[in-house]
């Protein structure tokens with residue numbers, strides 16, 4: 563399954579301040595490019611912390627766009643997503659999945675959310691290769707992972723990321739900000755995931771870099 567990881571960061575690779583403020587790091591042109599990339603994928607994935615902090619819609623919103631909306635997928639072991647979130651409230655308009663490790667919660671099923679129960683690994687979170695398989699079985703053939711840092715790190719640790727779409731804004735947030743990529747637990751530099759840059763292009767004030775896995 564093709565998996566693209568999108569990152570919208572400061573120059574120092576941060577995606578939010580320490581208090582979680584992240585709107586907006588990149589400018590309008592970068593955000594429009596993200597919407598075009600969403601439209602090219604069948605599923606958009608976020609972690610539950612991003613879903614709770616940002617309350618995103620994760621839809622394609624472009625002038626004149628009337629193509630299909632990708633399914634929205636939230637990795638949420640304990641089903642913390644609540645009925646007040648936009649993703650849950652609009653689940654009957656746009657297919658919305660919660661990937662959990664427990665039996666489906668009533669408040670999600672009642673709202674029309676599809677809950678996929680996937681076995682947990684050591685950290686109590688759904689095992690990502692099983693997540694990808696479960697989504698493929700639902701007919702979702704490509705994934706656009708939009709963060710946050712913990713989910714980005716999990717996909718990289720499992721070697722599942724084929725492409726990076728990295729939008730970099732000319733600002734510095736500092737070490738207390740939230741990292742774009744959480745801990746990878748690398749034993750040595752040779753184990754670091756490596757990518758080849760295939761394109762770099764200015765987008766307004768920002769820089770859009772595209773990478774493929776080597």
Ligand SMILES: NC(=O)c1ccc[n+]([C@@H]2O[C@H](COP(=O)([O-])OP(=O)(O)OC[C@H]3O[C@@H](n4cnc5c(N)ncnc54)[C@H](OP(=O)(O)O)[C@@H]3O)[C@@H](O)[C@H]2O)c1
Nearest residue numbers: 570577584609610611612637639687709710711712713716
């Ligand atoms: N600048 C940007 O473009 C951008 C994009 C996205 C997010 N953000 C910001 O990033 C912050 C949130 O990022 P975050 O790193 O704290 O959280 P996150 O990656 O959004 O969510 C992490 C949570 O997802 C759940 N999860 C389930 N399966 C997982 C797996 N296999 N691997 C990792 N997590 C899994 C875990 O909660 P359970 O254990 O309860 O399941 C975990 O605590 C917010 O402040 C948001 O605003 C910024």
